[in-house]
Amino acid sequence: MTLLLGCIADDFTGATDLAGMLVRAGMRTVQMIGVPVGPPPQDVDAIVIALKSRTTLPQEAVQESLSALSWLHDAGCRQFYFKYCSTFDSTDQGNIGPVTDALMNALGTDFTIACPAFPENKRTVFKGYLFVGDELLSESGMRNHPLTPMTDPNLMRVLQRQTSRKVGLIDHDVVARGGAAITARIASMKSEGVQIAIVDAVSNDDLMCIGEALADLPLVTAGSGIALGLPQNFRRAGLLDDGAVADKLDVPQGARAVISGSCSVATNAQVAHFIASGRPGFAIDPLRLADGEDLIGKALAWAEPRLANADGPPLIYATAAPEAVKTVQARLGVERAGHLVEEALAAIACGLVERGVRQMLVAGGETSGAVVKALGVTGLHIGPQIDPGVPWTTTLGGKPLALALKSGNFGSVDFFTKAWSVLQ
Numbered sequence: 001m002t003l004l005l006g007c008i009a010d011d012f013t014g015a016t017d018l019a020g021m022l023v024r025a026g027m028r029t030v031q032m033i034g035v036p037v038g039p040p041p042q043d044v045d046a047i048v049i050a051l052k053s054r055t056t057l058p059q060e061a062v063q064e065s066l067s068a069l070s071w072l073h074d075a076g077c078r079q080f081y082f083k084y085c086s087t088f089d090s091t092d093q094g095n096i097g098p099v100t101d102a103l104m105n106a107l108g109t110d111f112t113i114a115c116p117a118f119p120e121n122k123r124t125v126f127k128g129y130l131f132v133g134d135e136l137l138s139e140s141g142m143r144n145h146p147l148t149p150m151t152d153p154n155l156m157r158v159l160q161r162q163t164s165r166k167v168g169l170i171d172h173d174v175v176a177r178g179g180a181a182i183t184a185r186i187a188s189m190k191s192e193g194v195q196i197a198i199v200d201a202v203s204n205d206d207l208m209c210i211g212e213a214l215a216d217l218p219l220v221t222a223g224s225g226i227a228l229g230l231p232q233n234f235r236r237a238g239l240l241d242d243g244a245v246a247d248k249l250d251v252p253q254g255a256r257a258v259i260s261g262s263c264s265v266a267t268n269a270q271v272a273h274f275i276a277s278g279r280p281g282f283a284i285d286p287l288r289l290a291d292g293e294d295l296i297g298k299a300l301a302w303a304e305p306r307l308a309n310a311d312g313p314p315l316i317y318a319t320a321a322p323e324a325v326k327t328v329q330a331r332l333g334v335e336r337a338g339h340l341v342e343e344a345l346a347a348i349a350c351g352l353v354e355r356g357v358r359q360m361l362v363a364g365g366e367t368s369g370a371v372v373k374a375l376g377v378t379g380l381h382i383g384p385q386i387d388p389g390v391p392w393t394t395t396l397g398g399k400p401l402a403l404a405l406k407s408g409n410f411g412s413v414d415f416f417t418k419a420w421s422v423l424q
C-alpha cells in the first residue's frame with residue numbers, strides 16, 4: 001500500500017491528536033517532528049508533520065507549511081490535511097488563513113473546507129459559531145489564552161479576516177441530510193465563488209457524512225475531528241485494508257514525570273487535582289526565572305529523589321490562572337514570558353531524561369513543541385488513546401521514551417494520574 005494522507009499540523013499536541021484519530025480509524029500513522037529529511041517511513045498509510053507554526057509570524061508559518069507539503073507530495077500522498085486547533089487558535093494576522101491560502105495555491109485547488117469541530121471533546125460548530133462545551137468560544141477559557149486569545153465565536157468572520165478568498169458556510173441543515181447533500185452544496189458554493197467553507201458539525205455522525213463528501217478534495221483544513229471520516233473513503237476506493245490498526249507500542253521502561261506549561265482551564269484543573277491529592281508538585285515562577293534564579297537546577301534537584309516515589313511521579317509546572325499569567329505578561333511581554341517558560345521546561349525535561357525518566361506526560365501544545373525539540377525527537381509512533389485527542393506515543397530519534405503530549409484543554413481532571421495505566 002502507498003501513502004494516502006499527508007498532514008501538516010500547526011502544533012505538536014495537535015499533531016498527536018490528529019495522528020491518534022487516524023490510528024483509531026484504522027490508518028497506520030507516524031508523526032514526524034518538523035519537515036523530514038530523506039524518504040518516508042515504510043508501511044504507513046498517513047504521515048502527520050508536526051510544525052510549531054501556530055503562533056509564529058505568518059510568513060514563517062507559510063514557508064514551513066509549504067516545505068512540509070512539498071515533502072508529503074514527493075512522498076506520494078494522495079490527499080492533504082492542514083490540522084489546526086479545535087478552538088481555531090489564531091490571530092487576525094493568521095496563521096490559519098495565510099497557510100490555507102498558500103496550500104491551496106501550491107496544490108492548484110480552488111475549494112476547501114474549514115471545520116474545527118471535535119464533538120467528543122465538546123467542540124461543536126453550529127451556524128458557523130464555535131462552541132466549547134455549552135459556551136460560545138469567546139465566553140470559554142479560550143478568551144484568556146496566553147498567546148491566541150479567542151474573542152470572536154463566528155468562524156466566518158474570524159477566517160474572513162485572515163484571507164482574501166471568499167468564506168462561506170455549509171450549515172447544519174445541509175450536513176444533516178448526508179454526504180450527497182454536502183457534495184451538492186459544495187458544487188453550488190463553488191459556482192457562487194466561495195473558496196473556503198466553514199462546515200457545521202455537532203456529532204460524530206456529522207463528521208462521517210462530511211468525510212464522505214471530502215473524498216475528492218485535494219486539501220482538507222480542520223481540527224482532528226474531520227479525520228474520523230476520511231479513512232472510509234480510502235477503504236471504499238480499495239486503498240486501505242479493513243484491519244489496518246497500529247496502536248501497539250514497545251514501551252521503554254524507566255522513571256516517570258509530568259511537565260506542564262499549559263495555562264488552559266482543563267490543565268489548571270488537572271494540576272490542582274494532582275496537588276490536592278497529595279502528590280508532589282514544583283511550581284516554576286516566570287518572574288523568578290526572569291530575575292535569573294536557577295529554577296531549572298532547583299526543579300531538577302527537587303525532582304531527583306522523587307522519581308522513585310510511590311506517591312506518584314513528580315509534576316513540574318508553570319501552569320497558572322489567567323490573572324497570574326496577565327501579571328507576568330505585563331512585566332515580561334507575552335512572547336518573552338512564553339519563551340522563557342518553554343525553554344525552562346524543555347531544559348528540565350532534558351535533565352529529567354538524563355536522570356532516568358523514560359515515561360513523560362507533557363501538557364500544552366507550545367510546551368510540548370519546545371520539549372520534544374529539545375529532546376532531539378524526530379518522530380513519534382502513535383499508540384493507544386488515554387482520553388479523546390491524547391494518545392501515548394513512543395519516540396523515534398533521541399533516547400527511547402514514552403511520551404503523551406496533552407493539548408491544554410484535553411483530558412479528564414485526573415489525567416496526570418490515570419494516564420499511566422493505559423501504558424501497561
Ligand SMILES: Nc1ncnc2c1ncn2[C@@H]1O[C@H](COP(=O)(O)OP(=O)(O)O)[C@@H](O)[C@H]1O
Nearest residue numbers: 262264318320328338341342364365366367408
Ligand atoms: N505562568 C505563566 N505565565 C506566563 N506564561 C506562561 C505561564 N505558564 C506557561 N506560560 C506560557 O503559556 C503558553 C501556553 O501555551 P501551550 O503550551 O500551547 O498551552 P495550551 O496547550 O494550553 O495552549 C506557553 O508559551 C507557556 O510557556
Ligand SMILES: O=C(O)[C@@H](O)C(=O)COP(=O)(O)O
Nearest residue numbers: 013014017085086365407408
Ligand atoms: O484540536 C485541538 O484542540 C488540539 O489538537 C490542539 O491543537 C490543542 O492545542 P493546545 O491547546 O495548544 O495544546
